[in-house]
Amino acid sequence: MSANDETPAKKSPYPLASRGSKEGRPSEIAVGGFSFGGPRIVVIAGPCAVESPEQIMTIAKIVKGMGATMLRGGAFKPRSSPYSFQGLEGAGLGYLKAAGTENGMPVVSEIMDARHVPIFLEHDVDVLQVGARNMQNFTLLKELGKLKKPILFKRGAGSTVEEWLCAAEYILYGGNPNVILCERGINTFETATRATLDISAVPVLKHATHLPVIVDPSHAAGRPDIIPALAKAAVAVGADGLIMEVHHRPNDAMCDGKQAVLPEDFSILMDALRNVAPAVGRSV
Ligand code: PEP
Ligand code: MN
Numbered sequence: 001m002s003a004n005d006e007t008p009a010k011k012s013p014y015p016l017a018s019r020g021s022k023e024g025r026p027s028e029i030a031v032g033g034f035s036f037g038g039p040r041i042v043v044i045a046g047p048c049a050v051e052s053p054e055q056i057m058t059i060a061k062i063v064k065g066m067g068a069t070m071l072r073g074g075a076f077k078p079r080s081s082p083y084s085f086q087g088l089e090g091a092g093l094g095y096l097k098a099a100g101t102e103n104g105m106p107v108v109s110e111i112m113d114a115r116h117v118p119i120f121l122e123h124d125v126d127v128l129q130v131g132a133r134n135m136q137n138f139t140l141l142k143e144l145g146k147l148k149k150p151i152l153f154k155r156g157a158g159s160t161v162e163e164w165l166c167a168a169e170y171i172l173y174g175g176n177p178n179v180i181l182c183e184r185g186i187n188t189f190e191t192a193t194r195a196t197l198d199i200s201a202v203p204v205l206k207h208a209t210h211l212p213v214i215v216d217p218s219h220a221a222g223r224p225d226i227i228p229a230l231a232k233a234a235v236a237v238g239a240d241g242l243i244m245e246v247h248h249r250p251n252d253a254m255c256d257g258k259q260a261v262l263p264e265d266f267s268i269l270m271d272a273l274r275n276v277a278p279a280v281g282r283s284v
Contacts, residue, residue: 014166019208026206026210028212031106034070036150036180036212037212040283040284041239041240041241041273042214042242043069043070043241044071044243045063045070045072045244045246047072047247047260048073048074048245048247048253049073049077049253059247059248060103061103063246064103066270067270068246068270069105069106070100070105070108071105071106072107072109073107074087074109075096075109075110076092076110076113078131097123097124108243109125111128111129111130112131114139114140117143117147120149121149130151130154132155132156132184135153138167144176145170145171145174146174148176149178151171153167153182155181159186164181165208180213181209181211182214182243183202183216183234184220185220195222197215197230201213202237203237213238213240214240214241215234217242218243218244218259224259227269228272232273232276235273235276235282235284244266247262248263
């Protein structure tokens with residue numbers, strides 16, 4: 001693109017993501033029998049990491065039975081320490097897909113490296129997650145722009161909404177229109193939570209972009225006791241979906257057990273969401 005006055009970038013830094021580019025109409029992104037941005041709230045649940053075939057199958061059955069629509073599970077984990085569990089990689093994607101197929105749930109898993117695209121395609125991962133740490137990994141974003149697979153695109157913990165939308169623009173500009181934004185908390189001075197859930201980002205994005213917006217209360221809170229409250233707030237404020245970490249044995253979890261919601265609490269939350277969603281014209 002040349003840098004003259006007529007370039008779209010001059011009008012908006014994110015011309016393809018901007019709300020105006022679709023005449024104010026919100027986008028719907030279909031995955032399996034479900035849709036991000038439609039009347040029904042998409043609830044993605046599962047463990048932080050796939051740990052074994054039995055673990056992911058057990059959790060898939062539990063959350064499916066409670067009304068979750070999609071299954072999450074990391075196989076390539078972005079850990080702060082190189083000594084922490086890094087994920088089961090390709091084998092983990094296989095266990096995740098098997099659990100999803102068995103339970104009629106599309107699967108979501110994080111991709112950290114452009115060189116892993118073939119492994120994700122081989123295992124037919126339904127939604128590729130870009131984590132907070134890779135929001136501005138432009139090499140990865142350019143590769144994902146060549147695909148048609150939906151991209152669950154998390155906000156960087158230190159990024160503004162504008163930086164986030166500019167980064168999403170890389171995927172759209174590459175030719176992949178299927179981007180779902182995910183607010184997962186930002187770094188602030190507050191220490192009571194792992195990050196600060198920027199709840200206002202949801203309505204801000206609804207004005208700024210046509211892309212669907214979901215919320216991850218798990219990584220924002222970092223503690224299970226307040227996750228249900230944040231999840232309800234997210235739906236009330238207009239989020240199109242939720243992604244949450246649920247584990248049946250959080251004390252044994254190999255990653256993020258501290259913030260895992262127990263199945264019984266997830267079930268109570270799902271019941272509550274069945275009341276909250278209709279108040280804002282949605283269903284769960
Ligand atoms: C995750 O979803 O497990 C994860 C690492 O999330 P985030 O990129 O938001 O930290
Ligand atoms: Mn996690």
